[in-house]
Structures are given as C-alpha cells and as structure tokens.
Amino acid sequence: MIKIRNEVKIALLALAALGLGFWGFKFLKGQNVLSSSKTLYVRYENVDQLRPSSPVFIKGFQIGMVKDMFIDKKDDKTIIAVLSIDGGIDIPKDAIASIIGLSLMGGKAIEIIILHPCEGDCAKTGDYLQAGSKSLIQSLLGDPAGFDAYTDRLKRGLSINIDSLAKANPDGMASAVNALDHSLLNIEVMTNRLNQIMALNEQSIRTITSNFASVSGTIKANDKNISDAIANLSSLSQQLKDAGLDQTSKKASNAIDSVTLALRALRGTLSTTTGTLSRVDTLAQNLIRGKGLVGKTLTDEELYNNLVSTTHHLQLLLQDIRMHPERYNTVKVKLFGKHKTIYENPIDDPAYQLLIDSLERDYSKKLKN
Numbered sequence: 001m002i003k004i005r006n007e008v009k010i011a012l013l014a015l016a017a018l019g020l021g022f023w024g025f026k027f028l029k030g031q032n033v034l035s036s037s038k039t040l041y042v043r044y045e046n047v048d049q050l051r052p053s054s055p056v057f058i059k060g061f062q063i064g065m066v067k068d069m070f071i072d073k074k075d076d077k078t079i080i081a082v083l084s085i086d087g088g089i090d091i092p093k094d095a096i097a098s099i100i101g102l103s104l105m106g107g108k109a110i111e112i113i114i115l116h117p118c119e120g121d122c123a124k125t126g127d128y129l130q131a132g133s134k135s136l137i138q139s140l141l142g143d144p145a146g147f148d149a150y151t152d153r154l155k156r157g158l159s160i161n162i163d164s165l166a167k168a169n170p171d172g173m174a175s176a177v178n179a180l181d182h183s184l185l186n187i188e189v190m191t192n193r194l195n196q197i198m199a200l201n202e203q204s205i206r207t208i209t210s211n212f213a214s215v216s217g218t219i220k221a222n223d224k225n226i227s228d229a230i231a232n233l234s235s236l237s238q239q240l241k242d243a244g245l246d247q248t249s250k251k252a253s254n255a256i257d258s259v260t261l262a263l264r265a266l267r268g269t270l271s272t273t274t275g276t277l278s279r280v281d282t283l284a285q286n287l288i289r290g291k292g293l294v295g296k297t298l299t300d301e302e303l304y305n306n307l308v309s310t311t312h313h314l315q316l317l318l319q320d321i322r323m324h325p326e327r328y329n330t331v332k333v334k335l336f337g338k339h340k341t342i343y344e345n346p347i348d349d350p351a352y353q354l355l356i357d358s359l360e361r362d363y364s365k366k367l368k369n
Helices: 006-028 136-141 144-168 172-200 202-221 223-243 247-289 292-299 301-323 350-368
Strands: 037-044 055-058 061-071 079-086 096-101 108-113 128-133
Touching: 037 096, 055 079, 172 202, 223 247, 247 292, 301 350
Parallel strands: 037 128, 055 108, 096 128
Antiparallel strands: 037 079, 055 061, 061 079, 096 108
C-alpha cells in the first residue's frame, strides 16, 4: 500500500484551495471557467459609465458579461470593450452591441440586437461587433414612436373625460372658476383698503405714542406733587363725608376716592421699582466687597494663584507632549522586567526658558508685596 507523505497532502490541499479560490473569484465576477466561451470586441466612442462585469443580454436573456475595457492605443480615445459570450450562442457579425440603462437607480449593460439569424457568417473569437447606445427612456420604454402613440392616447382619454364632465354639468366648471376669480378680486380690494387706512392714520398713531411717552415722563417728574395731591384728595373726601351732603356729593366723593386709589397704586409701583434698584445696588456692593460665594470667587487671591499654577503645569505638560510625543501615542508592553522611562529636562527649549522667566517675575512681585 502506497503511503502518502504529509507534505504531499498539504501540497495537494493547497493546490485544491488555490483552484477553488480562482474559480470562486471568476464566478463572483460572472465568469464560469468550466464552460467554453468566446471573446468578442466592440469599439465605443463613449461607454457611458459601462463597467467590467456588466451583463450582456439578448432580448432580456443574459448570454455573457463585459470581461474587460481599455483605450485603443492607435488613437488614444476609442474605448474597446471585451465581451465574454457563452460558446453555445451564435451571433451574426453585423449584430449591434448597444449600451442600455438597467434602471433609474443606475447601472449599465449591453444588449445584442440581432437583425437576422446567423447563417454561416457567425462571429468568432476576436471579431468586432457594431457599437450602439440607447438612452434611459428608450431602454425602459422601448421605441420613442410607441411612446408618442401612448401619450396621444392618454391626451385623447383626458379630453374625453373633461368633455363628459362639461356635458354633465355645463355651468359647474365655469361658475367655479368665476367664483374663484371674484374671491381673489375681493381679497385684493380688501388689502388695498387696509393699506390706505394704515397710511392715512400713520401720523395719528405716531402722535398717540408720543403723547403716551410725554404723559409717562410728566408723571415720573411730578412724583412729589402726586403724593401731595393724594393727601389733599384724601382730606377733601373725608370732609365731604363728614359734611353729610346729598347723594350727588356722595357720588363725587366716591369718584375722588377712585382717583385716590389709582394714584396710590401708581405710587406703590414707583416705590417697588425704587426698592428693586436698591437691592441690585446692594448685590453689586457685596460682589465688590467679596461677600458670598460669587464675591469670594471674584476676590480670592489664592484662587487666582492656583489658576496661575495650574496654567504653568499645563504649559509644561503641553511642552513635554510637543517634545516627546512618543510617550503618549504608543503603548509599550514588556512581559519580563520593568520598563523605565528616562525623563529629560527640557532646559534648552526656548518655551521652557520663557516659563522660568515668568515664574521668576511672579515670585519677585510676591516678595515686593
């Protein structure tokens, strides 16, 4: 019995794997190396995004694929497509290889248009076919003449439906259009009138606004006078009540009381505003004196010193990252022993010298203070 060595088994397994991989690669590209095929060529002026491995059809049936594409070296502008066609398909030499679009989402293919059956003049490997192309509409809808006929039928159908609706209700569509037209005209008239009213009363609106501003300023400027008027009106009202006048006098007294209440409310509003401004001023004084959490944060010298020290340490860290980036972008793993990193003082670095000078200036300022 023949004993096969392990090396031979490994070699045979490797060859089988290579062969299977080669076949799978060709199969994924659309080529079947186990079947016979013939190679045909087509010259195109523009391939319109045609790619290798694009399918080749005859009336929707795939008979092959685009094997390769390259530019003709004779003129450096004509593109030659290499077609791999199944060996059992007979194609005449005068067949047209048209580039078509597969769908609206993209993708191109080649359609072989056969004008007559192959009778002794079949294309063989190495022959060139005639080139052609179709637009996306032609690819999806076919002959444009047929599409025109379809659109004509659609127009006739729409006209028939519109005529039937008009006969069923002859005044309906016309009345609807007239009503819509009148509505648009009414809206336009209303808009013009509104613009005219606003234009005529623009000066009046400005005058009213100015008067309101003047009254408000007068009330604010005469706060003391208002207070005196309130006191006088209160005294007068009490005197009228004590006098025991008739009903007319009582009504006048009630009116004076209403005015007095309104003036008191206005005075209360002014007092509230004054108190609010006083509290805001107190809060600002507390911040300046360092009272409260926010005031201490603004006036604490130790916090300032800590921030300066943190900034200096951050400058040293950034300087070390700049001078020795390998310390931070690599991970060193050592299984045995310890890994020691030697730190080098950046004495010769100009940035380090500037940092030392700034620290010395801060220290001198502290000694003087």
